[in-house]
Amino acid sequence: MADDRINTEHNQEDVAFLEKELRHISGIIKQRGRQILNAYTITPPQFVALQWLLELGDMTIGDLSTKMYLAFSTTTDLIDRMERSELVQRVRDEQDRRVVRIHLLAEGERIIEEVIDKRQQYLKDILGQFNEKEVANLSILLEKLHQEMKKN
C-alpha cells in the first residue's frame, strides 16, 4: 500500500457489524441467484463465466480462470460443456492463430441477459423502500468498496 494513502483505523465493533451485514447479504444474494437459475439450464459456475464474457467480451481460458478463481483445467471443462450446449464458442485470434478466445454465442447472451434482468428486478423490489438519496449513496459507497477490494 502506498505511503500517501490515509489509513483510518475503524473500531472493531463497527467493522464486526459491517462484516456480518456483508456476510448475510452475500448469503441471501447467493441463494436468490440460485433460485433464479432454477428456471434455466445453466449452473452457478456457468452463470459466473457467462457474466464475465458479457462484461469483458471474448476472453482466453487463462484470463477467465483468473477472474473465476478456478484452475485452468476446471475452466476448460466448464467451457467444453458450455460449448457443447452452444452457449459459447472457441475462436482463433486473426492476428495470432495460437491464441484461442471464448466467444459468447446468441443463446448464451440471451440466457445471461435474462438472468441478470431477473436479478435486477429482485433488487428493484428490495430498493422500493429506499429513497433516491439512499440509492445514490449506496451506489457511491459500494463502488468504493468494490474498488478497494479489487486493489487488495
Add this chain to the structure above:
Amino acid sequence: MADDRINTEHNQEDVAFLEKELRHISGIIKQRGRQILNAYTITPPQFVALQWLLELGDMTIGDLSTKMYLAFSTTTDLIDRMERSELVQRVRDEQDRRVVRIHLLAEGERIIEEVIDKRQQYLKDILGQFNEKEVANLSILLEKLHQEMKKN
C-alpha cells in the same frame, strides 16, 4: 407488501449498477472467505452452519436447514460429519426429550471465531480508505438492505 409502504421506482440504470456492484462484491467476499478457510479443516457449508450456531445458539436441524437453504437430509449429513470432528454435539431438550438441538462445542466455537476474526481483519484493511462518516453511512444502508432482503 402492505399498502402503506412507499414504493420508490428507481431508474433501471441505477438498479443495474447496484446489482452489478453487489454481484462482484459478493464474488470477492466468497473467494476471500474460501482463501481464509484454506488454513482450517472446515468446508464452506460447515462455516455457514457454525456461523448460524454462533449467532443464534442451539438450533434444531430443521431450523438450521431453513437458514442454510439446504434439504433436511443434506443438513443431517453435514451435522453428522461435524459431530464426528467434535465441532458440534446433538443435545436433547430437557423439557421435551423428543426435540434434539445442535450445540456448538469449544473447538467449533474456537474455529468459527477465528475465521470470522480473519474476515473482519480483511474488511478492516479494505475500510482503511473510508472515513468515519462513510463507514457509518455504509452500515446504515447495508443494515436497511439486509432488513429489506429478509422481508422479501
